[in-house]
Amino acid sequence: MTPDLLTGRVGWVLGRLLLAAATLLLLSAVIFTVTDVLPGDAAARLAGPDADPAEVARLRADLGLDRPAPERYLEWLGGALRGDLGVSAISGRPVADVVGERLPNSVVLAGVALLVAAPLGVAAGLLAGMRPGRRADRAVTGLSVVVVAIPEFVMTVLLIVVLATTLGWFPQVSTAPLGGRPWDAPAAMVLPVLSLVPLGFGLSARMMRSTTAGVAATRYVEAARLRGVTGGALAVRHVLPNAVQPVIQVVAVLFGGLIGGSIVVELVFNYPGIGLELQQAVGRQDLVMVQGITLVLAALALASLLLGDLVAGLVDPRERR
Amino acid sequence: MSTRRRTARPRLAVPVPLGRRTRRAAGGLGLAVLLAVALLALLGPLWPGSPTAQVGLPYTAPGVDGRLLGTDGIGRDVALRVLHGGARLVLVAAGATVIGVVAAVLLGVLPALLFPRAGGVVMRGVDALGVMPGLLVLLLLAAAFPGDDLVLMVGVAVVSVPYSTRVLRAVARQISGAGYVEVARARGDRWWTVMLHDVLPNLAPPVAAETGLRFTTALHLSATAGFLGLGRGAPWPDWGLMVQENLPGISLNPWAVVVPSALLVLLIVGVTVVADRAAARLGRVTA
Numbered sequence: 095m096t097p098d099l100l101t102g103r104v105g106w107v108l109g110r111l112l113l114a115a116a117t118l119l120l121l122s123a124v125i126f127t128v129t130d131v132l133p134g135d136a137a138a139r140l141a142g143p144d145a146d147p148a149e150v151a152r153l154r155a156d157l158g159l160d161r162p163a164p165e166r167y168l169e170w171l172g173g174a175l176r177g178d179l180g181v182s183a184i185s186g187r188p189v190a191d192v193v194g195e196r197l198p199n200s201v202v203l204a205g206v207a208l209l210v211a212a213p214l215g216v217a218a219g220l221l222a223g224m225r226p227g228r229r230a231d232r233a234v235t236g237l238s239v240v241v242v243a244i245p246e247f248v249m250t251v252l253l254i255v256v257l258a259t260t261l262g263w264f265p266q267v268s269t270a271p272l273g274g275r276p277w278d279a280p281a282a283m284v285l286p287v288l289s290l291v292p293l294g295f296g297l298s299a300r301m302m303r304s305t306t307a308g309v310a311a312t313r314y315v316e317a318a319r320l321r322g323v324t325g326g327a328l329a330v331r332h333v334l335p336n337a338v339q340p341v342i343q344v345v346a347v348l349f350g351g352l353i354g355g356s357i358v359v360e361l362v363f364n365y366p367g368i369g370l371e372l373q374q375a376v377g378r379q380d381l382v383m384v385q386g387i388t389l390v391l392a393a394l395a396l397a398s399l400l401l402g403d404l405v406a407g408l409v410d411p412r413e414r415r
Numbered sequence: 416m417s418t419r420r421r422t423a424r425p426r427l428a429v430p431v432p433l434g435r436r437t438r439r440a441a442g443g444l445g446l447a448v449l450l451a452v453a454l455l456a457l458l459g460p461l462w463p464g465s466p467t468a469q470v471g472l473p474y475t476a477p478g479v480d481g482r483l484l485g486t487d488g489i490g491r492d493v494a495l496r497v498l499h500g501g502a503r504l505v506l507v508a509a510g511a512t513v514i515g516v517v518a519a520v521l522l523g524v525l526p527a528l529l530f531p532r533a534g535g536v537v538m539r540g541v542d543a544l545g546v547m548p549g550l551l552v553l554l555l556l557a558a559a560f561p562g563d564d565l566v567l568m569v570g571v572a573v574v575s576v577p578y579s580t581r582v583l584r585a586v587a588r589q590i591s592g593a594g595y596v597e598v599a600r601a602r603g604d605r606w607w608t609v610m611l612h613d614v615l616p617n618l619a620p621p622v623a624a625e626t627g628l629r630f631t632t633a634l635h636l637s638a639t640a641g642f643l644g645l646g647r648g649a650p651w652p653d654w655g656l657m658v659q660e661n662l663p664g665i666s667l668n669p670w671a672v673v674v675p676s677a678l679l680v681l682l683i684v685g686v687t688v689v690a691d692r693a694a695a696r697l698g699r700v701t702a
Contacts, residue, residue: 117543124544125555133559232437243687245635247642248676251658259666354548358639362662372551373643376558384558388551396546 106407114400121392122174126167129385157183170385179386184378189386192371197390199276200360200367204352207287211294212345218295219302220337224329226307234299242296246358250289254362257285276365289359294348301344305337312336342409346402350395445688452682456501466499466652467491474667484670487661493671500652501678504641507564508633511571515633516626518572519579527587528614529606534584545577549636550643557645567646571636575629586621590614624697627690634683654679 137154138145154160158169173180179189215238222234241249257263264285276283309315310333318332357369364370368387375383469490470482477485484493522541526534553570560566590596591614599609640646641655649656654675661671 113539116539117546120540120543121546128555128559239687239691240684243631243635243684244680245638245642245655245683247639247655247658248680251662251672251676254662255665255669255672350546350548354550357548357550357554358642361643361659372554376554376561377644379558379561381558384555388555391551392547395548395551399546 103408103411107404110400110403110407114396118393118396121396122171122389123167125385125388125392126170129381129388130166130170131163133381174386174389179389180382182375182380182383184380184383189383192383193368193387193390196366196368196371199365200353200356200369202275202277203283203286203356203359203365203367204290204349206283207290207294207352207356208345208349210287211291212298212341212348214291215295215298216302216341219299220306220329220334222299223303223306223308223337224310224333226310231303234303238296238299238303240296241292242300244292246289246293246355247362249292250285250359250362253285253289257288282363286356286359286363286365289362290352290355293355294352297348297351298341298344302337302341305341306333309333309337342405343402346398346405349398353391353394439692445685445692448681449685449689452501452678452685453505455498455678456505456682459498459500460502462495462498464492464495466496467650474664474671476668477670484674485668487657487668487671488664493657493661493668493674496652496657497654497674497678500654500657500675501682503564503647503651503653504634504637504655504679505682507568507571507640507646508630508637510568511575511633511637512626512630514569514572515575515579515629516622518576519583519625520622522576523580523582523584524587524618527584528591528610531588531591538580538584541577541580544573545581547574549574549632550639553636553640553645554643562646562648564646567637567640571633571640574636575632578632579625579629582625583618583622586618587614590617593617620697624694627686627693631683631687631690634686638679638683 137150137157137159158166170180177190179193181188182192218234218238222231225231264281315328315332318328323332353369356365356367357373359365360367360370361373368391372384372387372391375387470492471480471486471490473486473488473490475482475486475490477483479485482492482494484497487493487496522537523534526537549571552574553567556566556570596609596613599613604612637646638655641653642659644656644659647653649660657675658672658679661668665672
């Protein structure tokens with residue numbers, strides 16, 4: 095392994111990690127610019143329109159806004175690396191505390207939705223891709239196009255109307271018990287999870303279908319078919335092992351996508367996740383909070399993409415690009 | 416005939432999403448629905464009356480006082496708000512699509528043709544932006560510039576740029592490596608002549624296909640932004656926002672939620688079907 099350290103597996107992994115770090119650095123600069131530099135004087139905004147100029151100047155010095163932006167950016171970045179994302183100027187709470195409290199709730203929501211949706215999507219995509227153009231394929235493709243096209247909030251409202259308002263099976267909001275976690279009341283988690291499932295199903299079914307169709311058209315599958323292997327055995331033994339590998343990447347991409355989708359679902363159900371917190375921070379103009387949460391979510395999306403890339407590349411060297 | 420079909424099967428197995436006849440019928444139906452909803456959205460605001468004025472009691476049923484869809488939570492005319500609430504969505508999405516595709520051509524196509532080395536660097540930056548979930552970009556911008564439709568439009572465009580740039584760059588590289596372009600270069604044609612006569616005519620169909628597909632996602636994202644109250648926001652009518660506003664009173668006047676939801680679904684699914692069909696016809700290229 096030593097001679098090809100930089101061209102082999104280790105080098106490739108190191109390269110991926112470096113690229114991810116550079117990407118995150120670039121994103122952090124973009125996030126900082128949008129929330130700190132572009133909006134202008136935060137001190138004047140906090141003090142209100144009829145504040146005394148001396149008061150504004152004092153506030154500016156307190157917040158450290160009298161120093162140049164690059165210096166503040168480096169300080170923010172250094173803090174973020176140590177787990178300190180600053181303190182909200184509006185609620186006075188450290189951003190890292192809020193993230194630590196809310197993020198697990200969102201990760202569990204997206205994770206459970208993924209566990210339900212991905213196997214269904216993979217199974218449906220396999221079924222569809224084995225025989226492109228046949229009835230099963232048209233049904234799965236049509237369904238996945240429609241569920242991906244329909245906005246998440248419409249799907250969520252539909253579920254609420256049917257399962258909460260009309261049938262009364264599940265609660266319409268899922269506020270966590272005081273001091274507890276949402277999963278302490280599992281019934282309240284059902285609707286938020288179900289709202290995310292169609293999106294996850296549609297995306298994974300679509301991707302699984304196209305890889306399966308590609309594999310099903312290869313010679314070795316045709317050979318197996320001619321040998322008399324059919325149906326489930328053909329799909330599971332000959333096609334799936336060669337088609338499931340991209341699915342690892344799909345799952346990683348989906349996880350990032352579901353974190354985004356859960357922003358909507360959390361608002362509808364008043365679910366105490368990071369997405370709801372972010373929306374409230376946007377509404378309050380709490381820019382320090384928005385900055386911190388956005389950075390964490392961007393890092394999370396990047397990490398899941400990276401993980402998918404790494405797993406795919408280690409399993410199959412052809413995926414190392 | 417039957418033997419021919421058998422030998423041809425493996426090649427047919429390359430992705431063909433829908434049967435041709437189903438595809439055509441679905442496309443035709445999608446187009447009709449789409450035109451109807453688009454007309455309603457774009458011409459609706461011409462209907463006289465103020466969609467923000469309180470005209471009656473909260474959540475009155477359809478038909479009361481001659482109001483077709485009743486009133487919403489603060490007694491505004493739902494039918495009037497539906498008529499006035501679609502144009503902004505369509506215009507924001509259309510504007511974002513145009514900005515996004517133009518940016519993708521500038522970032523993906525021009526470097527690929529003119530400065531092939533710089534293209535890779537541009538791509539790295541664009542890819543980095545693509546890591547951010549779309550809604551995250553919109554929320555970030557809304558925090559810095561609250562209540563601004565123009566910023567929302569730019570945000571939706573920014574979300575689409577990484578995808579479009581990747582696709583169009585792949586097309587451009589394919590074209591610039593083609594024999595006829597090399598011949599034109601070798602006989603000493605100026606770069607702009609090559610661009611105008613050899614590259615652009617071949618680039619137009621994929622750009623058109625990409626525009627349709629991006630319009631679909633732009634509509635989806637703009638509708639969600641409306642639902643979250645981003646952009647111009649309350650008290651102005653918007654189909655997405657109406658769904659959010661009227662959800663608490665859904666048992667009192669369900670039409671205030673159902674009608675805007677249904678219109679959104681018809682519009683977005685309709686555009687998706689038509690754009691997919693057009694893209695398939697124009698030769699969709701995926702990167």
